[in-house]
Amino acid sequence: MADNTRAWMEELLAEMEERRKSVEAGGGPERIQKQHQAGKMTARERIAYLLDEGSFVELQPFAEHLETGLMEGVEAPADGVITGYGRLQGRKVCVFSQDFTVLGGSLGKMHGRKIALLMDLAAKIGAPLIGLNDSAGARIQEGVDSLSGYGEVFYRNAIYSGVVPQISAILGPCAGGAVYSPAMTDFVLMSKGSSYMFITGPEVIKSVTREEVSFEELGGADVHNIQSGVAHLEAEGDAAVLDLIQRLVSYLPQSAKERPPLQENGDPKDRTTPELMDLVHPDPKRPYSMHKVLETLLDNGEFLEVHPQFARNILVGFGRLGGHSVGIVANNPRFMAGALDINASDKAARFIRTCDCFNVPILTLVDVTGFLPGVAQEHAGIIRHGAKMLYAYAEASVPKITLITRKAYGGAYLAMNSRDMGADVVLAWPTSAVAVMGAEGAANIVYRKEIQHSPDPAATRAAKIAEYRKTFDNPYIAAGRGYIDDVIDPADTRRLLIGHLEMLSTKAENRPFKKHGNIPL
Numbered sequence: 001m002a003d004n005t006r007a008w009m010e011e012l013l014a015e016m017e018e019r020r021k022s023v024e025a026g027g028g029p030e031r032i033q034k035q036h037q038a039g040k041m042t043a044r045e046r047i048a049y050l051l052d053e054g055s056f057v058e059l060q061p062f063a064e065h066l067e068t069g070l071m072e073g074v075e076a077p078a079d080g081v082i083t084g085y086g087r088l089q090g091r092k093v094c095v096f097s098q099d100f101t102v103l104g105g106s107l108g109k110m111h112g113r114k115i116a117l118l119m120d121l122a123a124k125i126g127a128p129l130i131g132l133n134d135s136a137g138a139r140i141q142e143g144v145d146s147l148s149g150y151g152e153v154f155y156r157n158a159i160y161s162g163v164v165p166q167i168s169a170i171l172g173p174c175a176g177g178a179v180y181s182p183a184m185t186d187f188v189l190m191s192k193g194s195s196y197m198f199i200t201g202p203e204v205i206k207s208v209t210r211e212e213v214s215f216e217e218l219g220g221a222d223v224h225n226i227q228s229g230v231a232h233l234e235a236e237g238d239a240a241v242l243d244l245i246q247r248l249v250s251y252l253p254q255s256a257k258e259r260p261p262l263q264e265n266g267d268p269k270d271r272t273t274p275e276l277m278d279l280v281h282p283d284p285k286r287p288y289s290m291h292k293v294l295e296t297l298l299d300n301g302e303f304l305e306v307h308p309q310f311a312r313n314i315l316v317g318f319g320r321l322g323g324h325s326v327g328i329v330a331n332n333p334r335f336m337a338g339a340l341d342i343n344a345s346d347k348a349a350r351f352i353r354t355c356d357c358f359n360v361p362i363l364t365l366v367d368v369t370g371f372l373p374g375v376a377q378e379h380a381g382i383i384r385h386g387a388k389m390l391y392a393y394a395e396a397s398v399p400k401i402t403l404i405t406r407k408a409y410g411g412a413y414l415a416m417n418s419r420d421m422g423a424d425v426v427l428a429w430p431t432s433a434v435a436v437m438g439a440e441g442a443a444n445i446v447y448r449k450e451i452q453h454s455p456d457p458a459a460t461r462a463a464k465i466a467e468y469r470k471t472f473d474n475p476y477i478a479a480g481r482g483y484i485d486d487v488i489d490p491a492d493t494r495r496l497l498i499g500h501l502e503m504l505s506t507k508a509e510n511r512p513f514k515k516h517g518n519i520p521l
């Protein structure tokens with residue numbers, strides 16, 4: 001009897017192993033070879049590369065499609081998506097990876113169900129959700145069931161937004177419905193040359209609008225990283241994108257209930273930064289490198305810039321100060337003199353909200369003369385977009401520190417997290433100037449009549465500009481009114497920022513009850 005039982009069990013185990021192997025073979029050797037020839041890893045290779053060795057635990061490998069419509073008799077191992085959990089640099093994460101070798105990674109009902117269940121799990125256990133996307137979109141053969149599969153995923157993208165970090169890597173085609181789930185996540189990363197995102201492909205576009213466009217030109221990594229702002233980061237090939245995900249996750253907490261991990265990195269907290277004294281030029285029209293300012297201030301000079309190629313007039317990204325993860329928003333004097341325009345406002349507002357969701361303190365570096373003037377900006381809604389920045393800063397309850405490096409003028413001064421918009425600590429270098437507008441513009445308005453009626457208008461104008469500069473173009477009036485907490489030596493900046501950050505680590509703020517705010521979108 002015992003022998004019979006053992007033999008029966010062995011038979012069952014052999015069958016189980018055979019079924020598992022067949023699932024693990026995905027779409028078979030030919031399609032896998034095609035995947036490799038396209039310079040891409042397979043869905044399983046990607047998971048193995050991303051996670052700590054041997055840590056991945058797969059869920060529902062034996063899931064099967066619903067045999068509906070045109071799917072009768074069609075083989076679809078794991079229904080085209082591998083889901084499970086594992087460890088990334090020792091921390092728990094949930095991962096799904098779409099298998100392009102199985103029906104082009106298309107999403108049917110079961111495929112969507114598997115991702116949805118994983119999302120539920122990520123929210124329950126409090127772990128980041130990482131999606132490795134490589135999909136031809138809705139599985140055409142499953143009709144409305146595939147749309148329902150997408151619905152299950154989209155719904156959870158929204159419900160779990162701000163609950164756990166959601167990160168999407170686009171590592172192949174991402175067509176039709178496939179684009180909207182990533183678009184609702186916190187970060188979208190694309191592989192250069194082997195990924196693209198679009199709602200309707202080149203063929204459909206040609207038939208509707210007669211425009212002829214390639215996949216790359218329509219929705220390649222450059223398009224979405226430079227022009228549309230849909231993607232936050234890009235890198236050459238799968239491995240580099242997966243490396244970027246590892247870096248990104250290191251700055252984020254497991255969920256909204258936690259803080260980002262503290263990382264001891266050997267950079268002394270009391271390191272002085274005298275090199276900053278030579279960086280800012282006294283002529284306000286001369287640009288300087290805000291990247292250099294950040295690299296000098298941050299631990300070991302490490303700054304993970306997010307959206308580095310989109311709206312380059314503003315910089316956003318992550319770094320560390322004294323081992324604490326910080327989100328940085330900084331004007332970039334090298335592009336459009338750091339003026340705020342529509343794209344910069346969208347980029348910054350989104351990043352501020354991402355930091356606030358996940359308990360990442362925000363450091364704002366200010367050198368801005370204003371919102372970008374122009375008919376095109378006004379007509380395209382700079383009022384609506386700029387309002388997002390004001391809203392996002394006011395709404396954020398994480399510690400917020402502002403450092404004014406040079407100019408802080410007008411509405412942009414407020415939009416860059418001034419005291420009145422909720423900054424907890426405002427510091428300024430002696431090079432800074434806080435005013436309603438620059439001296440030249442101000443003199444032209446305030447002293448217009450005096451200049452016009454003067455025997456030497458040019459000299460009077462120059463004198464009035466100098467007078468205005470002397471009175472207003474400095475940080476001391478704002479400091480005198482309490483809008484600035486201290487004017488500091490650039491050499492002491494790092495030490496002071498870390499001190500203030502640690503002081504604010506126990507910050508708690510009560511806000512009035514509401515269902516949710518209504519940010520102008």
Ligand code: HXC
Pocket residue numbers: 031101102103104105106135136137138139140141147150173175176177178180201
């Ligand atoms: C089911 C699909 C599929 C799909 C491709 N396949 N698209 N199966 N549903 N949507 C299958 C192919 O038949 C093929 O199967 C395999 O996937 C690989 O496809 P190829 O065309 O050989 O690959 P490639 O040449 O690399 O081209 C990839 C592609 C192309 C550019 C993505 O397949 C394509 O254009 N597919 C259609 C994309 C699309 O229009 N999707 C939108 C669907 S509508 P075999 O057996 O030969 O390997 C949608 C709306 C949802 O998503 C809205 C929700 C809100």
